[in-house]
Amino acid sequence: MIDSARLSPAESRPGAAFELEGATHVHVEEALRRLEKALQTMQLGVTITDVAGRIVYTNAADAGMHGYSVQELIGKDVGIFSLPEERHPLTQEQLRSVTTWQRESLNIRKDGSVFPVRLLSDVVVSADGEPIGVVTTCEDITERKAAEDRLREAYEELDQRVLERTSELSEANARLREEIAERQRTEEERIALEDQLRQAQKMEALGRLTGGIAHDFGNLLTVMLANAELAARTLPTEYEHILDELEVLQGAGRKARDLVRKLLGFSREQ
Structure with a gap:
């Protein structure tokens, strides 16, 4: 009051x-x-429809972004903004069960071109709570989508560069591992050759030593065998037991002489 x-x-x-x-x-x-x-x-598009989906109000921003004048849109079905497959009008019952909803969609201009939008809708109700219309704000997100595409392309390019760099590094690592393995093989071969050389030098030295010893020992055996044979020929037969010993001595001497010959042969091979 x-x-x-x-x-x-x-x-x-x-x-x-x-x-x-x-x-x-x-x-x-x-x-x-x-x-x-x-x-x-305002820059944001605003359109008000009745419960049947007819446009009762739209601002210049919403009309302009769709290529229309405000006067062209009043009384038209709001589906004029949408692609056929995107038109999903809500029933009165559905309008009672929701208060607000938002989504991203594709809208169509008067010239038939398509552009991405972000829509936010609110149900308008009467004093008794019955839906009487819908207020929808429309934002042209073409630039945002383009920026997202550029960002995605940049990430994809970065990923590709990382993959290429990773591949290059993998190839370099493979070459490095092969080079290391080759060096290890070369080192092992060098060590083996050095071992063989040392072994050959040892055998050569052993051959020279063996040859020298065998030569000297052979000279001694020659003298011993010659003396044993001379004694066996000149001893009287009554010294039979001595002759037997001389025979044993000669047999051992001949075996020793054969061994000396083998040692001399070994020394020549080395």
């Missing part, structure tokens, strides 16, 4: 209630004009 003490003289006169009502109506109209001006100048 409005306090009469706060009313102006005009408001206290007969008919003041009508003046007050008129003033309130003016204020409401002014507020509506301001709201419409704000909606018409």
Whole structure:
């Protein structure tokens, strides 16, 4: 209730209630004009439809981004903005069960070109809670999608470079491992050759030593065998037991001589 003490003289006169009502109506109209001006100048598209999906209001931004004038759209079905496969009008029952929803979609312009949008819709209800319309804001996200595509391409290019670099590193590592293995094989062969050389040198030295010993020993055996044979020929037969010993000595000497010959043969091979 409005306090009469706060009313102006005009408001206290007969008919003041009508003046007050008129003033309130003016204020409401002014507020509506301001709201419409704000909606018409904002960059975000705004469209209001009734429950049947007919456009009852749209701002210049929404009309312009779709290639229409505002006048062309009033009374049209809101599906005019959507591709046929994207048109999913909500029933009255569905409008009662939801209050707001958002999505990304593809809208179509008057010239048939398609562009990506982000949509946010709110159900408008009457005083008794019944849906009477839908307010939808529409944002053209072409630039954002293009930026996302560029970013994705940059990531893909980076991934490709990483893969290429990884492949190069793998090949380099493989070559390095092969080089290391080759060096190991070369080192093992060098060590084996050195071992063989040392062994050959040892055998050569042993051959020379064996040859020298065998030669000297052979000379001694020659003298011993010659003396044993001479003694066997010159001893009288009554020294039979000595002759037997000389025979044994000669047999051992001949075996030793054969061994010396083998040693001399070994020394020549080395």
